[in-house]
Amino acid sequence: MIDVTLLGTGGGMPMVNRYLASTLLNFKGRKILIDCGEGTQVAMRKFKTGFKSIDLICITHFHGDHIFGLPGLLSTMGNSDRTELVTIIGPYGLAKVLNGLLLSLSYLPYDIYIIENPKKPIAIKANKAGLELEEIEDSKASNNCDMVLKTIELDHSCHCLGYSFYVKRMPKFVPEKAELNNVPKEIWKILQRGETIEQNGKKYFPHMVLGEERRGIKLSYITDTRPTEEIVDFISDSDLFICEGTYGDNEDLEKAINNKHMTFEEAANLALKGNVNELLLTHFSPSMDEPEVYKENAIRIFPKTIIGHDGMRKLLNYR
Ligand SMILES: [Zn+2]
Numbered sequence: 001m002i003d004v005t006l007l008g009t010g011g012g013m014p015m016v017n018r019y020l021a022s023t024l025l026n027f028k029g030r031k032i033l034i035d036c037g038e039g040t041q042v043a044m045r046k047f048k049t050g051f052k053s054i055d056l057i058c059i060t061h062f063h064g065d066h067i068f069g070l071p072g073l074l075s076t077m078g079n080s081d082r083t084e085l086v087t088i089i090g091p092y093g094l095a096k097v098l099n100g101l102l103l104s105l106s107y108l109p110y111d112i113y114i115i116e117n118p119k120k121p122i123a124i125k126a127n128k129a130g131l132e133l134e135e136i137e138d139s140k141a142s143n144n145c146d147m148v149l150k151t152i153e154l155d156h157s158c159h160c161l162g163y164s165f166y167v168k169r170m171p172k173f174v175p176e177k178a179e180l181n182n183v184p185k186e187i188w189k190i191l192q193r194g195e196t197i198e199q200n201g202k203k204y205f206p207h208m209v210l211g212e213e214r215r216g217i218k219l220s221y222i223t224d225t226r227p228t229e230e231i232v233d234f235i236s237d238s239d240l241f242i243c244e245g246t247y248g249d250n251e252d253l254e255k256a257i258n259n260k261h262m263t264f265e266e267a268a269n270l271a272l273k274g275n276v277n278e279l280l281l282t283h284f285s286p287s288m289d290e291p292e293v294y295k296e297n298a299i300r301i302f303p304k305t306i307i308g309h310d311g312m313r314k315l316l317n318y319r
């Protein structure tokens with residue numbers, strides 16, 4: 001299960017009732033933050049999400065509306081006695097930008113591990129102490145993890161990354177299969193967890209006790225960008241597709257093209273082509289007071305569209 005909270009749904013500059021881009025994922029008691037616009041830590045307090053167990057921060061790009069909240073949040077996490085490592089993923093230039101942003105922080109009681117523009121998928125394993133991350137060759141090589149993170153390069157006015165998170169679902173345990181394969185009962189649980197074990201000179205594998213593959217949960221996050229064909233592949237079959245909808249009005253298409261953003265209609269077209277289950281729009285232009293007014297422009301193309309608002313929560317479960 002993933003618990004998603006939209007902390008801020010604004011683009012450009014903060015408004016009284018709309019904070020800047022930031023989304024928090026809660027997974028197995030640990031947290032992943034995507035983007036950290038100005039005011040993110042205030043939104044966290046307002047929506048009572050907590051910030052202590054944030055182990056991973058994914059930054060899409062270095063425009064202020066996605067990153068100006070980072071020094072403040074990292075500092076507050078330090079003041080809350082955090083000592084565990086924090087990993088930050090972002091596009092080319094991440095180390096340089098972070099060095100600049102962190103100049104004003106004299107001391108942090110934890111280390112920061114930087115992953116710049118990852119080309120390979122990242123396997124994530126959650127445990128009580130935090131998230132363990134490991135770059136892997138491809139998603140199939142991810143037997144012993146809970147989640148696989150992937151990135152895509154987007155078409156914005158600077159280097160920008162989109163993210164997807166796939167939560168794996170273990171196949172069902174089939175006792176008949178375990179018996180048929182003569183697997184000793186005392187190691188059933190180990191194989192059931194997806195681990196391999198050797199006993200009395202014989203190797204036992206998970207497939208000896210498990211049934212067929214089962215579909216997991218896919219969440220994708222795309223902002224800021226123009227629509228591209230690569231995005232369609234990247235988001236395909238997502239349970240939830242969180243996407244920028246900077247402009248609701250179709251008449252703002254030229255603005256969207258010039259500023260490298262999208263209209264609601266364009267986001268809905270991506271959702272349709274990508275065969276996603278649900279589209280959640282966010283990153284609204286400050287010029288748009290009530291994004292709901294333009295909902296029809298997306299619904300017409302993709303009926304399962306939701307207009308995001310600050311504090312909105314979505315629980316994603318296995319289907
Ligand atoms: Zn933005």
Ligand SMILES: [Zn+2]
Nearest residue numbers: 061063156224
């Ligand atoms: Zn931007």
